[in-house]
Structure formats: C-alpha cells, structure tokens
Amino acid sequence: MNSRRIWEDVRLVLVAIPVLLWTLVPIYHLFVLSISNEKAMLAGRFWPDEPTLQNYRIVFNQQHYYLNNFWLQMFNSFLVATAVGAITLFVATLAAFSISRLRTPGGRTIMNLALATYLIPAAFLAVPMYKAMGTYGLLNSKWALILAMVALASPYAIWVLKQASDKLPAELDEAAVIDGASPLQIFRLVYLPLMAPSMVAIGVYALLLAWNEYLYAFLLLSSEREITLAVALGQFLGADDSPWNILMATGMIYALPPMAIYYIFRKYMVSGLTAGAVKS
Amino acid sequence: MTAATATFSPVPQIATRAWHSDPMKLWGVLMLVPYGLVFLILVTYPVLYGIYIGLKPQSYVELFRDPAFTIAAWNTVLFLLIAVNLKFLLALALSGFFMAQRAWIKVVLVLFLLPWAMPSIPTILSVRFLLNPEWGLINAQLFKWFQIDGPNWLNDPTLAFGSAIFMHIWKSLPFWTLILITGRMAIAKDLYEAADVDGASRWQQFRYITWPSLAALYVTSTILSIIWTLGDFNSVYLLTGGGPGDRTHVLATLGIRYLRIDKLDLGIAAIITAMPFVLPLVFVMVKRLSRGPQDEA
Numbered sequence: 001m002n003s004r005r006i007w008e009d010v011r012l013v014l015v016a017i018p019v020l021l022w023t024l025v026p027i028y029h030l031f032v033l034s035i036s037n038e039k040a041m042l043a044g045r046f047w048p049d050e051p052t053l054q055n056y057r058i059v060f061n062q063q064h065y066y067l068n069n070f071w072l073q074m075f076n077s078f079l080v081a082t083a084v085g086a087i088t089l090f091v092a093t094l095a096a097f098s099i100s101r102l103r104t105p106g107g108r109t110i111m112n113l114a115l116a117t118y119l120i121p122a123a124f125l126a127v128p129m130y131k132a133m134g135t136y137g138l139l140n141s142k143w144a145l146i147l148a149m150v151a152l153a154s155p156y157a158i159w160v161l162k163q164a165s166d167k168l169p170a171e172l173d174e175a176a177v178i179d180g181a182s183p184l185q186i187f188r189l190v191y192l193p194l195m196a197p198s199m200v201a202i203g204v205y206a207l208l209l210a211w212n213e214y215l216y217a218f219l220l221l222s223s224e225r226e227i228t229l230a231v232a233l234g235q236f237l238g239a240d241d242s243p244w245n246i247l248m249a250t251g252m253i254y255a256l257p258p259m260a261i262y263y264i265f266r267k268y269m270v271s272g273l274t275a276g277a278v279k280s
Numbered sequence: 281m282t283a284a285t286a287t288f289s290p291v292p293q294i295a296t297r298a299w300h301s302d303p304m305k306l307w308g309v310l311m312l313v314p315y316g317l318v319f320l321i322l323v324t325y326p327v328l329y330g331i332y333i334g335l336k337p338q339s340y341v342e343l344f345r346d347p348a349f350t351i352a353a354w355n356t357v358l359f360l361l362i363a364v365n366l367k368f369l370l371a372l373a374l375s376g377f378f379m380a381q382r383a384w385i386k387v388v389l390v391l392f393l394l395p396w397a398m399p400s401i402p403t404i405l406s407v408r409f410l411l412n413p414e415w416g417l418i419n420a421q422l423f424k425w426f427q428i429d430g431p432n433w434l435n436d437p438t439l440a441f442g443s444a445i446f447m448h449i450w451k452s453l454p455f456w457t458l459i460l461i462t463g464r465m466a467i468a469k470d471l472y473e474a475a476d477v478d479g480a481s482r483w484q485q486f487r488y489i490t491w492p493s494l495a496a497l498y499v500t501s502t503i504l505s506i507i508w509t510l511g512d513f514n515s516v517y518l519l520t521g522g523g524p525g526d527r528t529h530v531l532a533t534l535g536i537r538y539l540r541i542d543k544l545d546l547g548i549a550a551i552i553t554a555m556p557f558v559l560p561l562v563f564v565m566v567k568r569l570s571r572g573p574q575d576e577a
Contacts, residue, residue: 008380009382012377012380012382012385015374015377016377016384016385016388019374019377019388019392020388020391020392022450023391023392023394023395023450023454024391024394025410026395026403026406026407026410026450027394027395027398027403027406029406029407029409029410029417030402030403030405030406033406033409041415042414042415043415043420044415044416044417044418044419044420044421045417045420046417046421090314091314091315091318092315094311094312094314094315095311095312095314095315097311098307098308098309098311098312099312102304102305102307102308102311103308104305104308104309104311104312105305105308106312107308107312108570110312110315110316110319111570112566112570113319114315114319115565115566115569115570116562116563116566117319117323119504119507119561119562119565119566120507120511120558120562121507121508121510121511121532121558122511123511123512123513123532123533123535123536124510124511124531124532124535124551124554124558125323125326125327126513126535126536126539127330127535127536127538127539127544127547127548127551128326128327128329128330128333128548129322129326130539131326131329131330131333131544132322132325132326132329135329136321147318147321147322148322150318150322151318151319151322151323154315154318158315159569182303182307183303183304183307183308184307187307187311211399212399212400212401214400214401214513214514214518215513215514215517215536219536219539230399230401233401233402233405234401234518236405237405237518237521244405244409247405248402248405248406248409251401251402251403251405251406252402254399254401254402255398255399255402255403258397258398258399259394259397259398262396262397263390263397266393266397
C-alpha cells in the first residue's frame with residue numbers, strides 16, 4: 001500500500017516538473033529581464049550578473065522617451081477600467097433585475113441577443129466598431145474605449161447576474177409586493193443586498209477586462225496622452241533596438257494590480273461560467 | 281418548474297393593464313433601457329454597417345485575389361484544429377493531475393493559474409524576446425550547451441506560427457483546466473471507490489466513470505473555445521505581427537491589418553467569410569447558455 005503511494009508521488013512529480021516549467025518560464029523571463037541591465041539583457045542568461053532595480057527607477061521617473069507619459073497612461077488605464085466596471089455594473093444589474101425578477105416581456109430575447117454578442121469574437125466586432133466610433137466622432141477619446149468595453153463586458157455580466165438572480169427565492173418579492181413595495185423599493189431593499197457578492201465579481205470582471213484590453217485600446221486611441229498602458233507597452237515594438245529590459249519592468253508594473261485582484265476574487269470569477277456550463 | 285411560474289403571482293392579475301400604467305412593467309421596461317441603448321448604439325449599428333459594407337461583391341473578388349487572405353484562412357483552420365484539440369487534451373489530462381489529493385498540488389495549481397491571471401501583453405512580449413535569435417535565452421542556451429545556432433524562430437513561417445499556437449495554449453490552458461477540474465469535482469467520490477473495490481483499472485475508471493460525466497461539459501467548453509480561439513488577436517499579432525511576410529496571419533489579425541492599411545471593406549469581407557462557420561456555433565451556444573437553472577435540474 002505504502003509503495004503504491006510512493007510510486008504515485010513519483011508519477012505526480014514527473015508531471016509537475018514539466019507543467020511548472022511550461023507555466024513559469026515566460027513569467028520568470030519577464031521578471032529576469034526587468035532586473036537586467038543592458039549588457040545582461042543581451043547575454044541570454046538565466047540570472048543577470050548584477051541584478052538591478054534601475055529599470056523600475058527609469059519607469060517611475062519617466063526617464064525614457066517611450067515612457068514620457070507613463071503616469072498619465074497608468075492613470076488612463078485606471079480611469080478606463082474603473083469607469084467600465086461601474087457602468088457595466090449599472091447597466092447589467094438593472095437589466096438582470098428586469099429580466100429575471102420583473103419578467104419583462106421581451107427580456108428573454110434581449111438576453112439571447114446579449115449572449116450572441118458575448119459569443120462573437122471581439123476581434124471581429126472591432127473592425128465595424130472602429131468605423132462606428134469614427135461616425136460618432138469619438139476616435140482618440142477615452143469614451144470610445146469605455147463605451148466599447150461596456151458593450152463587450154455587459155452581456156456576460158447580465159448573464160451571470162441573471163443566473164444568480166434566478167436562484168433567489170420568489171417568496172422574497174412576493175412578500176415585498178404584499179407589503180406594498182414598489183419595484184424600485186424591491187430593487188433597492190431586497191435585490192441589491194442579496195446580489196452584492198455576484199455584483200462584486202462582475203464589477204471585478206469588467207474592470208479587469210478593460211485594464212487588460214489591448215486590441216480595442218490600440219485601435220480607438222492614438223495620441224500619447226490618451227492611450228492606456230497596454231498600448232504604450234505595444235509601442236515599444238516600434239523600433240528594432242527597443243529597451244526590452246525597461247519594457248519588461250513596465251510590463252511587471254502593469255501586470256501586478258490585475259494579478260492581485262484576480263487572486264483575491266478568483267473563486268467568484270470561475271463560478272460564474274461554471275454555474276451554467278457544468279449543469280448542461 | 282413550479283418555482284418559475286410562481287414568481288410574481290401578482291403579475292397575471294394586472295397583466296391586462298397597459299404597460300405604462302403597470303408599475304412592474306413600466307420599471308421593467310425602463311430598467312432595460314440602458315442596455316438597450318448600449319446594444320443599439322454599440323452593437324446593432326456597427327453590425328448593420330458592417331453587413332452593408334460587406335454586401336459589395338467586388339470586395340470579395342479583391343479579397344480572394346490577395347494571397348495573404350488565402351494563407352490566413354488556411355492558417356485559421358490549422359490554428360483552430362491544432363490549438364483547440366491540443367489545449368483540451370492537455371486540460372483533460374491536467375485536470376486529472378490536479379485532482380490528486382496532495383497538499384503540494386494546490387501550490388502547483390496556484391502557480392499554474394498565473395498565465396490566466398496575468399494580462400497577456402507583458403508575457404507575450406516576454407516570449408517574443410525569449411525567441412529572439414541573437415539575444416534570446418533559448419538560442420543563447422542552445423549555443424552554450426550544444427554549440428549549435430538555434431533557429432530563427434519568428435522569421436521562419438512554420439516556427440513562428442507554431443510559437444503563436446504555443447502562446448495561445450499557454451494563455452488559455454489554465455482557464456479550461458480549471459473548468460474541467462470543477463466538472464470532475466462534481467462526480468461522486470463513491471463511484472470511484474466502488475470501482476476500486478471491483479478492481480477496475482485506471483483506464484476503465486476514466487472510460488466508464490469520468491468521461492461519461494465530463495463529456496457534455498467537454499463539448500460545451502470546446503465549442504466556446506473554438507469561438508474564442510478564432511478571435512485571439514493578441515497571441516498572433518504581438519508575437520509575430522502576422523509576419524514574416526504576412527505568412528502567419530489568422531482572420532482576426534488580417535481583418536485588423538486591412539483596417540490599418542485603410543482597406544476597411546476588405547477587413548469586413550474577411551470577417552464575413554468566417555460567419556458561415558461562426559454563426560451556427562454562436563446559435564448552438566446561445567441555446568445552451570440561455571437555459572436558466574430552472575430548466576436544467
């Protein structure tokens with residue numbers, strides 16, 4: 001019995017090693033380059049001779065022409081992500097309440113249309129969306145990116161909130177209606193408090209989607225002072241002699257906030273999709 | 281079923297009233313207005329405009345004459361076949377690995393989820409430099425240990441395309457593994473215990489217990505993943521830029537490339553050529569996902 005367990009452990013370790021190598025090499029490489037000076041960066045080593053935080057200092061002090069607007073671009077990313085989180089939450093919570101609790105006629109059709117939007121690849125929608133933003137005169141405005149990301153985030157948000165909302169017992173609203181509560185009072189006093197956990201998850205989902213977005217940001221924003229950090233990272237590729245070590249330091253700084261948030265909320269994030277998928 | 285019909289018993293009594301004099305319906309409609317606006321302004325209008333642009337036959341003539349399109353269409357098919365199948369076979373196997381009852385496996389899982397938790401741009405750019413033929417870690421180490429000059433990864437169409445597929449799988453594998461882990465956790469433990477007592481082999485346990493319980497989830501997830509893989513712009517664009525010589529484009533990046541060189545019509549046309557494949561999948565998935573919890577049981 002005991003030897004079987006040891007044999008089992010050996011097999012597990014033999015799987016774990018390649019899995020960890022596969023997962024960690026690109027991330028480790030990102031980190032190592034971010035603490036390498038220019039000489040170490042070009043040497044292709046596993047660890048630099050003289051690890052340095054100089055690259056981070058350059059980023060924070062905006063001492064490179066790719067980084068002249070680093071703090072502004074960081075702020076843009078933050079602003080867009082927060083706005084997308086808040087607006088998506090507003091739009092989706094109201095829609096989910098209407099479809100699920102008030103059983104508004106046509107609600108199911110709207111739900112299905114929203115789901116179809118969620119399922120069409122965003123990269124395909126980007127081309128006509130770019131044209132539409134041009135028509136609305138919003139190109140190179142952060143509003144273009146905010147609105148586009150709200151359009152991309154709200155279908156999934158409505159779907160998850162509707163699923164969660166369907167699970168609330170019907171007696172709750174019945175009791176409130178008998179007590180003479182208006183729909184708005186039910187929404188505020190019964191619905192919102194019960195839905196708070198799902199709403200946190202959805203707010204975080206929309207916020208991270210917007211923070212991480214590259215394609216739409218890169219299409220819709222162009223000037224140095226409007227772009228988000230994601231686009232700024234892509235701009236490093238413009239020249240052959242890019243300072244990759246500084247780029248990687250910027251990348252580390254850009255990656256840390258969403259990673260922290262992901263790990264705090266990861267249980268909520270998975271349950272949304274699996275709730276529907278596992279049962280089917 | 282009873283739960284679904286019992287929600288809001290007051291509604292039928294007042295259902296005959298016009299919607300604007302019934303507070304339930306009035307608020308119901310008002311609360312749908314924000315999303316309705318988002319949908320009309322940001323989805324309906326662009327899509328209708330796209331269809332209108334896409335109706336010009338000459339775009340398709342020009343599109344089919346462009347060798348970059350033929351290559352991209354073929355690449356897209358290859359990308360989907362290889363990436364989705366490989367990803368799901370790996371996810372299926374790894375979800376079994378992560379079910380092992382060991383404390384250290386939990387730590388491995390947390391690390392394994394990192395690619396999913398991180399924004400994709402920094403890691404894709406990291407791999408791009410990793411594969412740099414002169415200064416990248418891989419070729420430098422190949423030379424150091426075996427005194428061979430490594431390949432010019434991103435300048436060889438086959439290797440560049442393979443690297444983009446690797447990038448895509450690297451980024452999306454954790455999520456689907458996690459989904460299959462949740463699927464496996466829903467299987468009752470006593471089934472395996474009974475199978476153990478009966479002397480069933482590992483393969484038999486997988487074949488007769490795990491797979492039947494997981495099959496539906498596996499299919500749903502695969503369809504979803506096909507659609508999303510089709511839209512993966514970052515893995516290809518940020519790693520290879522579609523190069524060398526437009527040989528590694530997929531439809532998602534080709535559409536954007538046309539847009540960047542002011543050929544919007546071609547970009548739309550390229551996307552529309554994928555629709556006969558995408559729309560049936562979207563239709564199936566909408567039907568699957570829109571079933572509420574009360575319909576499933």
